[in-house]
Amino acid sequence: MSVLPRRDPSAPPRVVIVDADRRVQQSLSDLLCVTGEVEVVGRAGEVRAALELVEQQRPDVVLVDPRLPDIEAGLALIAGMSRAWPGMRLVLTGWSDGEQFADTVYVSKSATPEQFADAIVHACCPA
Numbered sequence: 001m002s003v004l005p006r007r008d009p010s011a012p013p014r015v016v017i018v019d020a021d022r023r024v025q026q027s028l029s030d031l032l033c034v035t036g037e038v039e040v041v042g043r044a045g046e047v048r049a050a051l052e053l054v055e056q057q058r059p060d061v062v063l064v065d066p067r068l069p070d071i072e073a074g075l076a077l078i079a080g081m082s083r084a085w086p087g088m089r090l091v092l093t094g095w096s097d098g099e100q101f102a103d104t105v106y107v108s109k110s111a112t113p114e115q116f117a118d119a120i121v122h123a124c125c126p127a
Contacts, residue, residue, distance in 0.1 A: 035117040
């Protein structure tokens with residue numbers, strides 16, 4: 001695992017979606033594709049698959065529900081990704097605003113497609 005290369009600012013942010021529920025993964029992917037502002041490069045439902053996908057795809061942003069499959073696994077994933085790929089940004093999602101962590105952006109699962117895309121773009125390219 002290594003530091004990610006700097007992203008091309010003219011390209012849309014590349015995102016990997018990590019959520020234990022495949023239906024949520026698909027819904028989030030579909031929502032993000034509708035906006036045309038980000039490129040979904042993969043989806044994972046558990047920690048090992050998420051780490052392998054991030055290593056392979058080198059996304060700019062990982063959209064992750066930290067309760068994967070429980071909060072301990074999600075926190076370990078977040079900590080591991082932050083150490084392994086310090087240049088990669090994290091956007092956390094869930095059903096409550098209480099799931100925020102340092103150096104991350106949070107978006108509720110009830111957000112609009114535009115709010116999801118804005119959160120990812122903001123995480124990648126803060127104003």
